[in-house]
Amino acid sequence: MRYADTGFDLEIDLTRGSIEKVPNDPRDTELFLGGQGIAAKILFERVPPETDPFSEDNLLIFSAGLLHGTPAPAANRTAVNTLSPQTGLMSHSLFGGFFGPELKYAGYDRIIIRGRSPTLVYLYIHNDTVEIRDAAHLHGMGCTETGDVLKAELHDQGFQVAAIGLAGENRVFMASIDHNYASAARGVGVIMGDKRLKAIAVRGTKDVNIAKAAELFPITHEIHQKMAKSDGCGDWMAVDEDDSFHHNHFAWGNARTRRKDFWSDELQERWTRLKYDHMDRQTGCYNCPKKCRNVISWPGKRRFGYKCFGKDTYHMAAFLELDFSYEILGDAQEYGVDSYSTPQVMAFALELLEDGILSRDDFPGMPDDKRGQFFWLLEKIVRREGIGDILADGVSAAAKRIGKGAEKYDHNTTKKFEQLPIKLGKLNPAYFLMIATGEKMSITQIEGSFPQDPLPTKEQREEFVAKWEAVPDEKFKQYFLEWEKRNEIADERTCEIVDWNEAMHYIDDAIGTCGFVSSFRGQFGGSVPYHMNNLPQIISLASGMEVTKESLWKNFQRIRTLVRAVNVRRGLRREHERPPEDHWAVRDEQYEQALLSMYYKFKGWNEEGIPTRDTLERLDLGWVADDLEARGILEPASTVTARTGTAG
Amino acid sequence: MATKTATKLVKEIRVDISKCTGCRACEMACSAYHAKPRYSSINPARSRIRVVSSEHNDEYVPIRSTDYTPSECNGRRTYVIEGKEYSDCSFCGSPCPSRDLFFEPDSGLPLKCDMCESIPEIIPMCVQACGESALTYHKYDVMVDAKDQERRGGIEIGLENLVNQYGVDAILEGLKRMQK
Numbered sequence: 001m002r003y004a005d006t007g008f009d010l011e012i013d014l015t016r017g018s019i020e021k022v023p024n025d026p027r028d029t030e031l032f033l034g035g036q037g038i039a040a041k042i043l044f045e046r047v048p049p050e051t052d053p054f055s056e057d058n059l060l061i062f063s064a065g066l067l068h069g070t071p072a073p074a075a076n077r078t079a080v081n082t083l084s085p086q087t088g089l090m091s092h093s094l095f096g097g098f099f100g101p102e103l104k105y106a107g108y109d110r111i112i113i114r115g116r117s118p119t120l121v122y123l124y125i126h127n128d129t130v131e132i133r134d135a136a137h138l139h140g141m142g143c144t145e146t147g148d149v150l151k152a153e154l155h156d157q158g159f160q161v162a163a164i165g166l167a168g169e170n171r172v173f174m175a176s177i178d179h180n181y182a183s184a185a186r187g188v189g190v191i192m193g194d195k196r197l198k199a200i201a202v203r204g205t206k207d208v209n210i211a212k213a214a215e216l217f218p219i220t221h222e223i224h225q226k227m228a229k230s231d232g233c234g235d236w237m238a239v240d241e242d243d244s245f246h247h248n249h250f251a252w253g254n255a256r257t258r259r260k261d262f263w264s265d266e267l268q269e270r271w272t273r274l275k276y277d278h279m280d281r282q283t284g285c286y287n288c289p290k291k292c293r294n295v296i297s298w299p300g301k302r303r304f305g306y307k308c309f310g311k312d313t314y315h316m317a318a319f320l321e322l323d324f325s326y327e328i329l330g331d332a333q334e335y336g337v338d339s340y341s342t343p344q345v346m347a348f349a350l351e352l353l354e355d356g357i358l359s360r361d362d363f364p365g366m367p368d369d370k371r372g373q374f375f376w377l378l379e380k381i382v383r384r385e386g387i388g389d390i391l392a393d394g395v396s397a398a399a400k401r402i403g404k405g406a407e408k409y410d411h412n413t414t415k416k417f418e419q420l421p422i423k424l425g426k427l428n429p430a431y432f433l434m435i436a437t438g439e440k441m442s443i444t445q446i447e448g449s450f451p452q453d454p455l456p457t458k459e460q461r462e463e464f465v466a467k468w469e470a471v472p473d474e475k476f477k478q479y480f481l482e483w484e485k486r487n488e489i490a491d492e493r494t495c496e497i498v499d500w501n502e503a504m505h506y507i508d509d510a511i512g513t514c515g516f517v518s519s520f521r522g523q524f525g526g527s528v529p530y531h532m533n534n535l536p537q538i539i540s541l542a543s544g545m546e547v548t549k550e551s552l553w554k555n556f557q558r559i560r561t562l563v564r565a566v567n568v569r570r571g572l573r574r575e576h577e578r579p580p581e582d583h584w585a586v587r588d589e590q591y592e593q594a595l596l597s598m599y600y601k602f603k604g605w606n607e608e609g610i611p612t613r614d615t616l617e618r619l620d621l622g623w624v625a626d627d628l629e630a631r632g633i634l635e636p637a638s639t640v641t642a643r644t645g646t647a648g
Numbered sequence: 649m650a651t652k653t654a655t656k657l658v659k660e661i662r663v664d665i666s667k668c669t670g671c672r673a674c675e676m677a678c679s680a681y682h683a684k685p686r687y688s689s690i691n692p693a694r695s696r697i698r699v700v701s702s703e704h705n706d707e708y709v710p711i712r713s714t715d716y717t718p719s720e721c722n723g724r725r726t727y728v729i730e731g732k733e734y735s736d737c738s739f740c741g742s743p744c745p746s747r748d749l750f751f752e753p754d755s756g757l758p759l760k761c762d763m764c765e766s767i768p769e770i771i772p773m774c775v776q777a778c779g780e781s782a783l784t785y786h787k788y789d790v791m792v793d794a795k796d797q798e799r800r801g802g803i804e805i806g807l808e809n810l811v812n813q814y815g816v817d818a819i820l821e822g823l824k825r826m827q828k
Contacts, residue, residue, distance in 0.1 A: 069690055071680055073673070098672070105691060148704050156748060157702060180703055205693030205753035213687035217680055221776070224673065228779030280706045284671035289779025291669040295706060303704055 003211035004066050004543035005029050010108045010130060012123060014195050015056050015115030019130045024109060030545055031620060033510035034066035034109060036092055037559040039081035040566055042112060043090060044624065049569035049631070053085040053191060054171075060113040060191050062103070062162070062200065065512015069104035069208035070542040071217050073224040074288035074514045074529070076101055078162075078179075084187030086173040086394050087415050089567045091187035092440050092509070095162070096285040096292075097180035099202065100512055102160040106204025117196040120169070122150070125202040126159075135198040140166055142302065142334025143178035150201045163199035164189045165336030167382040172392040174338045174345065174381075181283065181293050181305025185338030186417070186441050211544030219538065227289050227529050233517045234290030236524075237308050238282055241272040246309060252316045254347040255412040255421035255580075271322045278326060285514065292516060301330035309420075309444075310339045316421070317343030318370045328374060335382040340442065341394065341418035346377045348395050348409055349387065357404050362387045394418065412580050415572075417441045419580060426487050427584045428452075429494045430501075432592055433599050435579040437498075437609070439563050439572075440505060448520035449504050450476065450497040454483040470522045470531035472500060472549065491595055495602040503532070503556040510559060511539060558619040561604075561611045565624045568633060574600075574609050606634075613637050654794035659763050660786045661712055661775060667782035668708040670701050674774035674783060681764060681773040693753045696761040697774045700738050700749075707732060710774070710783060713741045713750040716758035716813075720746035 011020040024038075032038045039061040051057045060082045067075035078100035084091035103111070106127050113123075122135040138146050147161035161179060168175035168189035175189030210216055227233055237243065244263035251258055278298060282291035283305065293305040306329055314325040314332070332339060350373060352358040360366075364386065366376045380388025390398045395418055399410035412419050414435055420443055430450070431443070438446040449470065455461045458481070465477045479493050489497075504519030508530075515521065518530035530538075536547045547555075564572075577596065581587070597607060604615030610633060616625040628634040675692040682696065683689045692698070696713045721744075725736040743750035743758035750759045764772040775785040810819050 071676060071687070071690055105693065144704060148702075157700065158748070205691065207683075207689035207691040207694075209689045210687065213680075213683070213685065213689070217687035221677070224777065224779070281666070281708075282669060283703075283708075284669040286671060287673045287676045288671050289673060291671075291780070295703075297706075303706060305703075 001209060002026065003209050004070050004539075005034070006104055006107050006109050006206075006208065008108050010111045010125070012111060012113045012130075012132070013115045014113060014117040014121065014132065014197060017117075017132055019132065021108075021128070021130070029066065029543070031555070032559055032562070033507070033539075033555055035063045035079040035510040035512055036081055036506070036563070037510035037555070038110065039063050039079060040090065040559060040562045043081060043083070044562060044566050044569075044627075047083060049571075051083065053083040053088070054194050056115045058083050058114075058191060058194075060188070060195060060197075061110055062099075062113075063110040064100035064103045064108070065508075065510060066539065067542060068100040068512045070210055071220040071287070072513070072538055072542065073220060073227055074285070074290070074517045075512045076286040076288065077508070077512050077514050078103070078184070079509055079512070080177060080184045080188040082188055082191045083570070084173075085171075085190060086187050086397070087417050087441070089415060089570055089572060090439065090563060091191070092445075092563075093177075093184040093186045093188045094445075094509060095177065095179055095182040095184040096514060097182040098160045098286045099162050099179050099200075101286045102202050102204050104204065104208050105206055106202050107206045111200065113195060113197065116194065120196050120198050122163075122199040122201060123197065124154075125200065125204075127204055127206060138163075138198045139169070141198075142166075143176075143336045144181070144302070144304075145334060146199050147179070147201075150199060154201065154203075156203060159201045159203045161199055161201045163336070164192050164197075165334055165382070167335045167337045167392075168193035169198070170382060170384045170392070172337065172382060172384065173394045173397070174341045174392070176336045176338045178333060178336050181295065181333070182285065183333070183336075183338070185340060189336055189338075210542055212541040216538065216541035219534075219541070223529050223534075224287075224289060226527075227517060230527065230529070232525070232527050233521050233529050235292035235308050235516050237311075238292050238294055241268055241275070243268075243271075243312065246312050247316070249422070250312075250316065251421040251423045252319055254317075254351040254409060255344065255423065256351075257319075258423060267321075274322055274326070288514065288517070290516065296326055296329070298326045298330055301327065302334055304330040304333045306339070313339050313343045314374065317347040318374050320370060324371055324374075327371075328378065331375070331378060335378065337378070337382065340420070342378075342381070343374075344412065344418045344421065345381070345391050345395055345398070346374055348398070349377060349391055351409055352402065352406055355409075357402065357406050357409070358387070411582055414579055415441065415576050419443065419583075423582055423585075425585050427586060427588065427592070428486055429489065429491065429595055430498050432579060432584075433494065433498045433595065434501065435583065436577040436592075436596060437599065438502075439567055440509075444520065445505055445515075447501050447523065448515060449501045449522040451480065451523045451525070453486055454480070464525050467525070467527060469533060470528050472503070472532035472553070476500065491598055492602075494595070495599050498599065499602070502560060503553060506556045506559050507535065507552065510555065511535070554619065558621065561615060561619055562621060562624065564605070564609070564611055565616070565621070565628065568610050568628070569631065572609070574607065577609060610634060654792050655789040656792045658788055658790050660788070661763070661772060662784045662786055663710055664782050664784070665709050667780045668699065668710055669780055669782075670699055670703075670708040671779070672699050673777040673779065674710055675699065677773040677777035691753070694759065696750070696759050698749055705732055707734060707738065709734070709738045711739060711741045712761045712774075713743060713759050715742060715760065715809075717742045717744045718813075720744050 009024045063079040077094045080093045120135040124131045143163045143165045146163035171193045177184040177189045247262045280295045283293045284291045292307045295305045396416035399406040434446040508519045522528040540547045613625040629636045675695040678695040680687045699710045701708045727734045775783045
């Protein structure tokens with residue numbers, strides 16, 4: 001019997017219309033845990049690097065995490081992986097809610113989707129009954145609307161539905177996959193649309209078995225109860241009405257303008273009233289006591305939910321106020337567009353118009369006010385009409401197509417992907433490395449365990465360190481105690497800090513736990529519920545595998561290195577690893593490149609950022625090294641000849 | 649008044665639907681507690697409490713399973729509460745033929761909440777798992793007719809339920825068989 005895992009994958013070929021239930025290999029769980037980890041292995045093994053993301057050979061993988069369906073609280077984030085047409089690299093996205101656990105209860109660890117359906121379809125999964133069904137009646141429908149329609153026609157509110165909206169159907173690069181007010185962005189909705197898959201509806205009534213249940217339950221029960229009471233986890237933005245941090249420090253418009261004095265008491269009071277006058281409730285994800293999503297009813301619009309920075313992006317891009325975000329978010333949710341990148345694309349277009357690179361003729365019929373312009377652009381983008389067709393490929397590609405100097409306005413992307421609009425003064429070395437080398441594409445998916453900034457006094461630092469349960473190694477306490485100025489920290493330490501930050505995200509995304517109770521939250525202090533010191537035991541008791549802190553760290557390194565290998569095969573090199581040039585005002589190319597080299601070396605990668613054979617073999621990825629050598633990406637080491645000689 | 653001389657202990661799970669976040673931790677905990685061996689598997693479909701929810705309607709109602717009913721209601725009622733429509737099924741805990749709720753997924757037998765009764769006594773798991781206190785547990789005595797209490801002992805209540813379900817003849821037959 002398999003524990004925590006179900007032991008089965010669902011293989012769907014939309015071209016052939018075939019459905020297979022396939023046993024998966026427990027050895028993969030040992031090596032890669034699940035979630036993004038195993039998805040990376042599948043993508044490496046089964047999708048050749050020259051594959052066009054829009055080809056039938058591209059795979060779209062929905063993965064439950066290893067802890068989904070176990071009693072571990074807040075294990076509910078489903079990973080979606082594919083190859084992105086925007087970056088050309090591996091897309092990685094996550095959405096919360098109920099989908100992953102439900103998939104486990106239906107008896108599957110993941111859904112692997114290949115091919116392209118001739119007509120719009122949806123995937124129906126009810127335990128062992130799996131069908132590819134016609135979705136003509138869902139064409140053009142909103143994301144959560146699709147969920148409602150499917151649940152109604154299936155006469156069962158217990159189905160969990162993940163769907164694309166019009167943006168996904170029209171292959172908009174910023175398209176998201178939405179489920180229950182949760183949203184997977186960053187290049188996955190576009191591929192679901194390309195495969196002509198409108199939605200997946202899943203319902204499961206099977207058991208997820210636990211290896212050492214009597215020992216695990218009291219532990220997870222205690223974590224659950226602590227989480228409920230703690231203000232040290234969850235999304236504090238759901239409850240803290242002081243959002244001066246984002247408004248005063250992040251850049252507005254096309255990531256240009258900082259408004260350091262924007263926030264005021266008057267504004268906070270007004271916005272708080274606006275929120276509570278329209279908020280129905282705060283909701284949570286499966287088996288999590290935190291309530292991070294605010295559910296808003298706005299007059300004349302469909303009810304929507306948001307969390308975190310998602311409430312700021314539209315009005316900050318448009319230089320408006322919160323009421324505008326509330327007005328547009330319901331539409332954006334139903335069309336299924338990413339609320340981080342989409343407003344940036346719109347602000348980029350309007351800046352090009354303002355500066356005369358685009359003209360009014362490119363925007364026929366667009367209103368004169370900002371509010372109207374954003375709504376107009378949203379309609380054009382999700383329908384790929386006129387200028388919207390160009391913008392629907394994201395800022396980087398749009399800038400190239402528009403030309404006439406538009407490329408200079410593409411100033412906030414890394415690896416052709418829109419970054420958070422942060423423009424700061426002095427370089428932060430850890431953030432340089434994370435933005436440069438991160439392959440989860442957004443800094444929020446990379447940072448999070450080590451604080452962003454030092455605390456001003458020794459006493460404060462000592463207090464912080466005294467309660468710091470999450471450190472994987474005591475040395476991090478020392479690093480923090482000795483840290484006084486943001487950019488004054490030894491580069492070796494910076495490498496280790498970045499590594500720890502990354503580790504927690506890679507583990508979360510493999511076991512399915514949420515960053516708000518783990519990888520993202522530790523940086524703000526307090527006792528984060530999941531960390532390197534308690535996860536090995538939880539994973540061991542749930543799965544029956546023997547997991548130690550050392551082996552879990554190796555899991556992280558293995559997954560991280562394999563993701564890098566997937567991308568290296570698709571052309572990722574050192575030259576692409578550059579944060580936006582104006583991310584910091586003061587730059588030092590020589591220092592940055594030296595730091596990058598040091599980091600590559602620390603990771604066991606060569607000067608181009610390619611994992612070496614030694615590194616790969618140490619992580620049981622010798623087969624990856626063989627592949628990279630066969631393709632001439634790694635130079636064949638002499639050991640290869642020697643080994644071949646022995647074998648022959 | 650003179651007849652109300654006895655007290656009866658009532659155990660109650662109170663539900664504040666305005667506080668429910670829809671997280672379904674109650675379902676997880678219930679299914680774990682009732683798994684055999686205890687906690688060995690998790691499956692909300694086996695839970696004796698389910699959150700009936702509709703995101704678009706902003707409806708989240710945790711309901712606890714009660715007695716099986718062999719036939720569905722004749723006719724339906726709809727309640728409108730603060731502008732939101734609820735069907736009476738939203739509040740009903742009976743396993744019934746009209747919906748796929750509170751039936752053991754393997755056997756198809758109806759599930760019934762037992763308030764996690766155990767020795768030593770515990771607070772029901774669903775209440776323990778509710779981080780928002782949408783579910784709270786209360787115990788109190790109510791005054792009842794002493795004669796009624798006497799008449800309706802535990803055995804009688806049980807027998808009455810069996811009779812309701814299978815009919816008097818079947819129960820008598822069963823008792824006869826057991827005596828042999």
